[in-house]
Amino acid sequence: xxxxxxSGGGLVQAGGSLRLSCVASGDIFSINAMGWYRLTPGKxxxxxxxxxxxxxxxxxxxVKGRFTISRDSAKDTLYLQMNSLIPDDTAVxxxxxxxxxxxxxLMGEGTQVTVSS
Numbered sequence: 001x002x003x004x005x006x007s008g009g010g011l012v013q014a015g016g017s018l019r020l021s022c023v024a025s026g027d028i029f030s031i032n033a034m035g036w037y038r039l040t041p042g043k044x045x046x047x048x049x050x051x052x053x054x055x056x057x058x059x060x061x062x063v064k065g066r067f068t069i070s071r072d073s074a075k076d077t078l079y080l081q082m083n084s085l086i087p088d089d090t091a092v093x094x095x096x097x098x099x100x101x102x103x104x105x106l107m108g109e110g111t112q113v114t115v116s117s
Contacts, residue, residue, distance in 0.1 A: 002026045002106055006095045009111030016085050016115070022078040022095030022108060032100045034071060034078045037107065038091035048093070049080060062088070085115045 008020040024031060035050035049069035050058045057069050068081040078095055092110040099105070 002028060002031060002097055004095045004097060004106060004108035006093065006108045006111040009093060009113045011114045011116065012085055014086055014115055014117050017081070017083045018085065018113060020080040020082070020093055020095075020111060020113075022080075024076045024078070024097060028076050030099050030104075031097045034095065034097045036069065036078075036080045037094045037096055038089075038113075039094065039110075040091040046091075051078070082113070085113075087115045087117045089113060090115050 003025045004022055006020060006022045008018060010018060012018055020036065033050055033052045036048045037045050038048050039045045046060060048060050048063055049067055051069045051071050059067060066082065066084045070079045070081070072079070080093070082089065090113060092112050094110045095108040097106050
């Protein structure tokens with residue numbers, strides 16, 4: 001079993017930066033891909049960024065060029081560096097992990113990011 005704990009959210013002005021962290025514990029060797037979702041009230045959950053076990057990354061169009069996902073295997077930690085933040089980035093950000101072939105899927109508790117104009 002895997003547990004995920006996010007941190008790093010907060011309040012920032014537009015144009016600012018934040019770095020989210022997600023520490024994985026438990027059966028981490030069963031993790032294949034990891035990534036970040038975000039959820040805003042009244043909107044659908046949006047996949048923001050994903051990184052595979054091989055290091056391949058993918059981003060949602062609204063965050064391309066501004067957000068960077070990375071994974072530190074030595075620290076069992078996933079990061080999301082968010083630069084040039086805009087008010088539309090305001091959301092609860094959830095770290096997720098999936099097993100091989102999407103055999104299982106898990107999200108953390110989330111961390112709030114608020115961008116003021």
